[in-house]
Amino acid sequence: xxxxxxxxxxxxTDNGTSDAPIDSTFxxxxxxxxxxxxxxxxxxAFLDRMSVYGLRPVDFSxxxxxxxxxxxxxxxxxxxxxILPPNLVRIVxxxxxxxxxxxxPHPTDGRAIGLHLTPDGSKMxxxxxTTVLTLEDAASSRLSVEERxxxxxxxxxxxxx
Amino acid sequence: xxxxxxxxxxxxTDNGTSDAPIDSTFxxxxxxxxxxxxxxxxxxAFLDRMSVYGLRPVDFSxxxxxxxxxxxxxxxxxxxxxILPPNLVRIVxxxxxxxxxxxxPHPTDGRAIGLHLTPDGSKMxxxxxTTVLTLEDAASSRLSVEERxxxxxxxxxxxxx
DNA sequence: TATTGTTATACTCTATAACTATA
DNA sequence: TATAGTTATAGAGTATAACAATA
Numbered sequence: 030x031x032x033x034x035x036x037x038x039x040x041x042t043d044n045g046t047s048d049a050p051i052d053s054t055f056x057x058x059x060x061x062x063x064x065x066x067x068x069x070x071x072x073x074a075f076l077d078r079m080s081v082y083g084l085r086p087v088d089f090s091x092x093x094x095x096x097x098x099x100x101x102x103x104x105x106x107x108x109x110x111x112i113l114p115p116n117l118v119r120i121v122x123x124x125x126x127x128x129x130x131x132x133x134p135h136p137t138d139g140r141a142i143g144l145h146l147t148p149d150g151s152k153m154x155x156x157x158x159t160t161v162l163t164l165e166d167a168a169s170s171r172l173s174v175e176e177r178x179x180x181x182x183x184x185x186x187x188x189x190x
Numbered sequence: 191x192x193x194x195x196x197x198x199x200x201x202x203t204d205n206g207t208s209d210a211p212i213d214s215t216f217x218x219x220x221x222x223x224x225x226x227x228x229x230x231x232x233x234x235a236f237l238d239r240m241s242v243y244g245l246r247p248v249d250f251s252x253x254x255x256x257x258x259x260x261x262x263x264x265x266x267x268x269x270x271x272x273i274l275p276p277n278l279v280r281i282v283x284x285x286x287x288x289x290x291x292x293x294x295p296h297p298t299d300g301r302a303i304g305l306h307l308t309p310d311g312s313k314m315x316x317x318x319x320t321t322v323l324t325l326e327d328a329a330s331s332r333l334s335v336e337e338r339x340x341x342x343x344x345x346x347x348x349x350x351x
Numbered sequence: 352t353a354t355t356g357t358t359a360t361a362c363t364c365t366a367t368a369a370c371t372a373t374a
Numbered sequence: 375t376a377t378a379g380t381t382a383t384a385g386a387g388t389a390t391a392a393c394a395a396t397a
Contacts, residue, residue, distance in 0.1 A: 061232035
């Protein structure tokens with residue numbers, strides 16, 4: 030579901046032309062289908078709630094890794110996030126322009142550049158991480174605390190080598 | 191993780207320059223992050239195994255819905271799959287050109303077009319659905335049968351209104 | 352010779368506006 | 375007036391090749 034706006038439900042006075050119930054049971058039996066639908070729903074909520082910070086998921090992920098790994102390099106970010114180096118350049122450059130991250134020479138490798146949060150970036154991320162946790166609560170509101178942990182644990186078992 | 195080719199692991203003779211352990215615990219505590227990583231891993235496997243049929247995930251989903259809902263319209267496909275109408279046109283047109291689906295006038299609505307599998311499309315989908323089920327088994331090989339069902343059930347609780 | 356960061360670029364995916372024909 | 379299907383097009387996301395600086 031990638032549309033941003035949810036449409037009003039079909040009028041109750043519709044004739045049978047277009048509201049025949051659709052059988053999606055096969056697709057809904059697939060892990061890949063359900064994982065993708067879940068991710069899209071949460072990303073949609075993310076885009077909504079994080080728009081005040083001007084952060085897309087990839088920006089938030091990048092800043093979060095920089096926050097918890099000061100001096101991390103572009104290569105390490107690419108490996109951790111599954112982003113290709115040419116596509117990270119613009120992301121980091123924009124965060125730099127906004128004064129959220131700072132690039133410092135790597136202490137031992139002259140080719141590499143270490144990334145650090147600026148004070149502004151650090152302050153924003155404290156708020157943004159709190160907002161994300163609130164969003165997580167909302168997204169998993171139909172799950173118990175234990176179910177949410179089970180869900181995350183099972184997902185990791187699937188994708189982590 | 192969107193790269194197609196998995197790289198060889200870092201050499202054991204690396205110095206400490208680039209293999210410092212990265213702390214991803216915050217991101218990995220998030221449902222959205224884990225759901226997206228899982229979806230990407232499964233989609234990667236899907237692209238690999240389904241390339242023999244020339245079917246992307248959206249093609250497979252479309253054909254599967256047509257298979258189980260003969261006469262389904264484009265609008266219904268869009269609603270069921272979260273695709274916008276302009277983006278479905280090319281998908282259906284290509285499947286039509288390949289002789290996998292057939293468009294027939296809708297019995298009661300002159301604006302609408304009902305979609306049906308051709309005999310070739312039906313034959314391919316029987317194979318393709320079997321292949322997808324095999325892929326699902328592989329993707330969830332680290333899960334018990336019960337865990338896989340629990341995972342799917344929990345995912346549905348998150349994304350289904 | 353290999354790796355980091357980068358530029359340029361192409362391809363795919365997703366989104367909006369507007370048209371036509373039918374309802 | 376509203377809906378189904380379509381066209382054109384713009385923007386975002388993702389991919390590869392090739393380069394300079396450094397290891």
